[in-house]
Amino acid sequence: MKIFWNRTLHRFCSTKYFSTHATESISKYPRRIFSGIQPTGAIHLGNYLGAIAQWVKLQNEGENIILSIADLHSMTLPHDPKKLRTNILEMTATLLGCGIDPTKTVLFQQSTVPEHTQISWCLGCICTMPRLSHLPQYKEKSKDLKDIPLGLFIYPVLQAADILTYKATHVPVGEDQVQQIQLSQELARMFNSRFGDTFPIPHAIITGSEYARLRSLRDPAKKMSKSDPDPKSRICITDKPEDIVRNIKKAVTDFTSQVTFDPEERPGVSNLISIHSFVTNEPVDKICRDVQNFNTGQYKLIVADAVVEYLRPIQERISHYLSDERHLLEVLKNGQEEASEISSKHWEEVQHKLGLKFKIRKQEKIKTHG
The missing domain is CATH 3.40.50.620 (HUPs)
Structure with missing residues (x-):
């Protein structure tokens, strides 16, 4: 680790x-x-x-x-x-x-x-x-x-x-x-x-x-929380890859297709960028430049893939200990x-x-x- x-x-x-x-x-x-x-x-x-x-x-x-x-x-x-x-x-x-x-x-x-x-x-x-x-x-x-x-x-x-x-x-x-x-x-x-x-x-x-x-995927006005009754509002570190992809695909964003970081005006998209930044250790500005030719729907899949890869080794170790x-x-x-x-x-x-x-x-x- x-x-x-x-x-x-x-x-x-x-x-x-x-x-x-x-x-x-x-x-x-x-x-x-x-x-x-x-x-x-x-x-x-x-x-x-x-x-x-x-x-x-x-x-x-x-x-x-x-x-x-x-x-x-x-x-x-x-x-x-x-x-x-x-x-x-x-x-x-x-x-x-x-x-x-x-x-x-x-x-x-x-x-x-x-x-x-x-x-x-x-x-x-x-x-x-x-x-x-x-x-x-x-x-x-x-x-x-x-x-x-x-x-x-x-x-x-x-x-x-x-x-x-x-x-x-x-x-x-x-x-x-x-x-x-x-x-x-x-x-x-x-x-x-x-x-x-x-x-x-x-x-x-x-x-x-x-x-x-890090905000709720379903309501970016709230913090991500395990007490939220909607499991699609968060990413748990033991979630299956398909569940991570599903939750991020269903994340609430807005009607603007461009990927930009603006926590006040675009909290949903900004939340995804924050998550992406955390798991890749890439600055927010660089991420926005790299994905400027993608719409938010396409970007969600990029974020999902990054999160899945980030959590994979952790999940493997947890499974090892649980055995x-x-x-x-x-x-x-x-x-x-x-x-x-x-x-x-x-x-x-x-x-x-x-x-x-x-x-x-x-x-x-x-x-x-x-």
């Missing part, structure tokens, strides 16, 4: 470091990056470039990364247990196929490390209901629900625990996701203020704005052991700070006379 990424990462995976409280020093804590991904279905091209590519790049730069397959978060809404088990293994194979190296990155299944839920409970005891009810994620996910599961309401606390359990100093997020770690920052400050310095204040690593250019379930389970087990070694030490510290753990003092021997 490292060979495959060399060509594209330099241009499309550049990062800038951002903090809402940049004056707070985290130099006393070793630099550690944490991120997670829910096993809730296939990864689309936007996820791949905006998240997984970011992790691979940081990994290959020698960063200390802990990566969680967040299965507990995928239970906040009704789920099929059998499907969840399948999704966990498929996500593991996908991450490995995309370049995550378990000898360089700690890759594990969230629910196998109990410190996540233990520290989540402790953080939940200092968080307030009004604070959680104002979170935009909760409002968005609960707007169509009559009965709201408690897990959906408190999952941001578990999200904060995921980060703080490892004393992570940085979390990769998109520009529209910065608010998701703000609660983690607040809870870290509250805990430190009440019980003594324990957690670093996690900072966000903001991915480049290029990823925001060896024992290896996938071994990767997760090894990752769990590495994660637990770190989290257990931090949990013990939290227990002492909260008065949950006693320090046993050695009794002095009483000398007797007589």
Whole structure:
């Protein structure tokens, strides 16, 4: 996978470091990056470039990364247990196929490390209901629900625990996701203020704005999303070639046949050019010059062919890993052991700070006379 990424990462995976409280020093804590991904279905091209590519790049730069397959978060809404088990293994194979190296990155299944839920409970005891009810994620996910599961309401606390359990100093997020770690920052400050310095204040690593250019194929006014009920709205990295071709052929464009890049006036065609640029590592201007004699219908086929070829080696690696379930389970087990070694030490510290753990003092021997 490292060979495959060399060509594209330099241009499309550049990062800038951002903090809402940049004056707070985290130099006393070793630099550690944490991120997670829910096993809730296939990864689309936007996820791949905006998240997984970011992790691979940081990994290959020698960063200390802990990566969680967040299965507990995928239970906040009704789920099929059998499907969840399948999704966990498929996500593991996908991450490995995309370049995550378990000898360089700690890759594990969230629910196998109990410190996540233990520290989540402790953080939940200092968080307030009004604070959680104002979170935009909760409002968005609960707007169509009559009965709201408690897990959906408190999952941001578990999200904060995921980060703080490892004393992570940085979390990769998109520009529209910065608010998701703000609660983690607040809870870290509250805990430190009440019980003594324990957690670093996690900072966000903001991915480049290029990823925001990937839009829905059916509605280019929206971002490409795996939650869109229309499967033709996205390109998943495990899609069959014929499905990729079909989805791109049906992509919404406009009535102008010429291929030009204008995201404001021609978002549909511009989205296809962006996708083409990502998978070929060619500048947008060059692409437009090269295809100036093609109409949009013909151009869609060019884009489809480029995407199919780009994803082919990734799909082959994913299929290889999926054929060896024992290896996938071994990767997760090894990752769990590495994660637990770190989290257990931090949990013990939290227990002492909260008065949950006693320090046993050695009794002095009483000398007797007589």
